[in-house]
Amino acid sequence: MIYTILVMSSPASGHCSRSAAEFALRVLARGHRIYRVFFLDAGTTNGSVSNVYPQDETDPATAWLNLAEEHAVDLVICITSALRYGMLDDTESRRHERPGATVNRAFTLSGLGQLVDACAMSDRLVTFGG
Amino acid sequence: MILHTLNASPSSAAFTDCVRVVSRGDALVLMGDGVYAAVEDTMACDALRATGAELYLLQADVLAAGIGDKVGSANCIEMDEMVALTEQYPRQQAWY
Amino acid sequence: MIVAISPKKSTLIVVRHSPYGSSLARASIDAALAHAAFGQPVDLLFMGDGVLQLLPCQDSSAIDARNIGRLLASLPMYDIDSIYIDARAAAHYKLDISQVPLDARPLENAELHQLMAQYDHLMGF
Numbered sequence: 001m002i003y004t005i006l007v008m009s010s011p012a013s014g015h016c017s018r019s020a021a022e023f024a025l026r027v028l029a030r031g032h033r034i035y036r037v038f039f040l041d042a043g044t045t046n047g048s049v050s051n052v053y054p055q056d057e058t059d060p061a062t063a064w065l066n067l068a069e070e071h072a073v074d075l076v077i078c079i080t081s082a083l084r085y086g087m088l089d090d091t092e093s094r095r096h097e098r099p100g101a102t103v104n105r106a107f108t109l110s111g112l113g114q115l116v117d118a119c120a121m122s123d124r125l126v127t128f129g130g
Numbered sequence: 131m132i133l134h135t136l137n138a139s140p141s142s143a144a145f146t147d148c149v150r151v152v153s154r155g156d157a158l159v160l161m162g163d164g165v166y167a168a169v170e171d172t173m174a175c176d177a178l179r180a181t182g183a184e185l186y187l188l189q190a191d192v193l194a195a196g197i198g199d200k201v202g203s204a205n206c207i208e209m210d211e212m213v214a215l216t217e218q219y220p221r222q223q224a225w226y
Numbered sequence: 227m228i229v230a231i232s233p234k235k236s237t238l239i240v241v242r243h244s245p246y247g248s249s250l251a252r253a254s255i256d257a258a259l260a261h262a263a264f265g266q267p268v269d270l271l272f273m274g275d276g277v278l279q280l281l282p283c284q285d286s287s288a289i290d291a292r293n294i295g296r297l298l299a300s301l302p303m304y305d306i307d308s309i310y311i312d313a314r315a316a317a318h319y320k321l322d323i324s325q326v327p328l329d330a331r332p333l334e335n336a337e338l339h340q341l342m343a344q345y346d347h348l349m350g351f
Contacts, residue, residue: 014162016137026213041253112260120231120266124216125347130137130226147274153339224350
């Protein structure tokens with residue numbers, strides 16, 4: 001089966017986004033394909049390079065980076081939401097004259113069309129929010 | 131046939147809305163604060179059982195909450211089993 | 227130029243939050259518009275507190291925010307003509323469905339599940 005995963009939760013609120021990353025990993029382990037993980041609203045902050053966690057806590061971004069780097073999972077951040085949350089790539093930070101990119105390069109900023117495309121191409125849409 | 135996930139406490143609007151929709155033939159996975167709805171002998175737990183849906187709890191969240199001894203014979207599952215549920219149910223509604 | 231995507235999968239966007247208490251209302255409208263723009267079948271169900279987005283006479287300038295009620299009223303321009311409303315929540319908040327500027331079909335409790343079960347995808351906001 002082909003999956004699209006929609007992440008609405010911030011890594012700072014509860015651990016729903018960690019559950020989403022774990023879910024993604026288990027989807028692959030069961031032999032399915034992930035068409036895209038799309039981050040929307042507060043979920044866009046999962047792509048941040050600026051979050052700092054105490055040494056005794058795992059950085060929730062690690063799981064997403066692993067999915068991108070080891071499993072070539074497409075991680076897309078909704079650009080409309082992203083800007084509101086200060087999630088900027090190099091292009092947007094220059095365009096809006098901000099100090100620098102705040103989004104990890106493993107994530108791509110793009111429009112909601114990428115979510116629509118992903119849903120059209122997927123057997124399953126699974127949303128993580130709250 | 132709908133797979134529901136509830137990631138909010140039983141005192142939330144998400145719980146109230148969820149319980150109105152979940153039906154026999156559906157499955158409901160409680161996660162995050164949603165696991166507290168499975169504490170036995172509470173109105174929330176009774177309401178969930180009355181829906182007739184298959185109930186599941188994410189084990190990691192039950193352990194974190196420390197309610198393993200309060201959810202009786204509830205079906206605690208690992209993430210792998212949650213994926214299996216998504217294979218079985220064609221659509222998922224996230225309540226949060 | 228936006229080209230319609232195929233294949234087509236039907237999506238029901240389930241809207242459950244008030245218009246201005248979070249950013250979810252905007253996100254749900256943007257998602258609905260994106261589906262419509264790419265020719266993907268999309269419907270909206272306003273449930274629970276979500277019906278509050280349909281209250282008339284919202285003056286969001288008072289909080290310097292985009293007017294959600296007005297945004298929703300413009301959905302027919304993007305070929306989203308009809309929506310579903312949770313009748314019980316509408317009655318609770320005294321929302322006069324006849325005043326909603328869209329073709330709004332009220333649904334009773336049992337009909338909510340019936341509606342949701344018809345779609346390929348459910349997107350909860």
